[in-house]
Amino acid sequence: MKINKAYKFRLEPNTEQTVILNNLVGSARFVWNQMLVISFEMFANNEFINATNLVNKIIDLKSNPDFNFLKTSSNAVALQQKVRDLASAWSRFFDPKVHARLKENKKKLRKPKFFKLADGSEIQLRPLMPRFKHKSDGCDSIRLVQFDKYCRVEDNRVKLPNGIGLVKFRKSQNIIGTIKNVTISKKSGRWYVSFGCERELAENPRHPAISAIGLDMGISKLLTTSNGEYIKPKNSFKANQLKLARLQRQLIKKVKFSENWKKQNRKIQKLHHHIANIRHDYLHKITTSISKNHAMIACEDLKVANMSKSASGSMEKKGYNVKAKSGLNKSILDQGWVNMLEYKQQWQGGLLVKINPRYTSQTCFNCKHVAKENRQTQSKFECVQCGYVANADVNAARNILAAGHAVLSAEGRCGKGSPVETENL
Numbered sequence: 001m002k003i004n005k006a007y008k009f010r011l012e013p014n015t016e017q018t019v020i021l022n023n024l025v026g027s028a029r030f031v032w033n034q035m036l037v038i039s040f041e042m043f044a045n046n047e048f049i050n051a052t053n054l055v056n057k058i059i060d061l062k063s064n065p066d067f068n069f070l071k072t073s074s075n076a077v078a079l080q081q082k083v084r085d086l087a088s089a090w091s092r093f094f095d096p097k098v099h100a101r102l103k104e105n106k107k108k109l110r111k112p113k114f115f116k117l118a119d120g121s122e123i124q125l126r127p128l129m130p131r132f133k134h135k136s137d138g139c140d141s142i143r144l145v146q147f148d149k150y151c152r153v154e155d156n157r158v159k160l161p162n163g164i165g166l167v168k169f170r171k172s173q174n175i176i177g178t179i180k181n182v183t184i185s186k187k188s189g190r191w192y193v194s195f196g197c198e199r200e201l202a203e204n205p206r207h208p209a210i211s212a213i214g215l216d217m218g219i220s221k222l223l224t225t226s227n228g229e230y231i232k233p234k235n236s237f238k239a240n241q242l243k244l245a246r247l248q249r250q251l252i253k254k255v256k257f258s259e260n261w262k263k264q265n266r267k268i269q270k271l272h273h274h275i276a277n278i279r280h281d282y283l284h285k286i287t288t289s290i291s292k293n294h295a296m297i298a299c300e301d302l303k304v305a306n307m308s309k310s311a312s313g314s315m316e317k318k319g320y321n322v323k324a325k326s327g328l329n330k331s332i333l334d335q336g337w338v339n340m341l342e343y344k345q346q347w348q349g350g351l352l353v354k355i356n357p358r359y360t361s362q363t364c365f366n367c368k369h370v371a372k373e374n375r376q377t378q379s380k381f382e383c384v385q386c387g388y389v390a391n392a393d394v395n396a397a398r399n400i401l402a403a404g405h406a407v408l409s410a411e412g413r414c415g416k417g418s419p420v421e422t423e424n425l
């Protein structure tokens, strides 16, 4: 079995190297924007937009005398990859499934935006259409493939093309596997390098643990396990969110693209980045420890859960609950932590079972009686039929685990060597 893993490190280019890197990411952004204009024209003419069509058009851009800098300060492989990313963005736009998902989590309707084509006509910029990249977005990147051909790693330095030479990076862990590609990114003024690696794993890795666990996600407790443990969200997270909201309110009052606006925007990008880092690290820690200790993990299928729906459903009851739920969407659902669990389980040879979240919070774990009345408050569960009392989140986590086992046995995967239900309830 082949697995892919990326290793990301802080990159520490010197002044000259920074100049070259800035040129490379700048020209890649420029080409993205130029190609986007071209593809808008193609879209208006009902022309087929795919990677080959777009990549072939890079030559036209390079031979344009106005864009001479592309010949000297760009990397051909990076430009091609950038244009391929644009093609993938278009194919997502043309994918009806992605649109269906968008409709499910319907966002606020925004004022439609238009783009003026060369002949003066306009096309409407629809949701999911690729957008222009701006320097003020605070994030730029290039990807180089065929790593062996152009690059190599020497201890804590990586050799990069375009006369960049060896660049130091903060090697915080060993890189295992064959490096296939490298992404160099700049986020709020900091440089990063990410190595995309491929590694051959033993045919069927066997998870070292034999226990199984159910996870319920919540707001005040990030996760509750079927063993009755709680994992709280990171404290600094909320404070930073409030700070972010304040900075954004201040930004609105400033004249767009003025010096003050740029300064404020940089502050916001930096904080965004900081929040994302904290969240990412924390989630990695949690998911690694859960995955190491349990061969089978059951959790709710978030796609089915569609928390935003349940949030609007309880609107009449409690206004603050709705707010909390949509906050949950923002902070947890976007984080892709289920994905983290999924691939970590795959590496370890364990299982992640995603179950339908329906009634997990209303069902009694003891007698399986389903009733809204079972859930007396946010935190207390008391079964109206058998009198079973438990913390509501723990009850839900146990139901999730039971549902996970049910899924496995229905698939006939509960044979020898499969995880068994833990008896420490």
Ligand SMILES: [Zn+2]
Pocket (backbone or CB within 6 Å): 364, 365, 366, 367, 368, 369, 383, 384, 385, 386, 387, 388
């Ligand atoms: Zn009961």
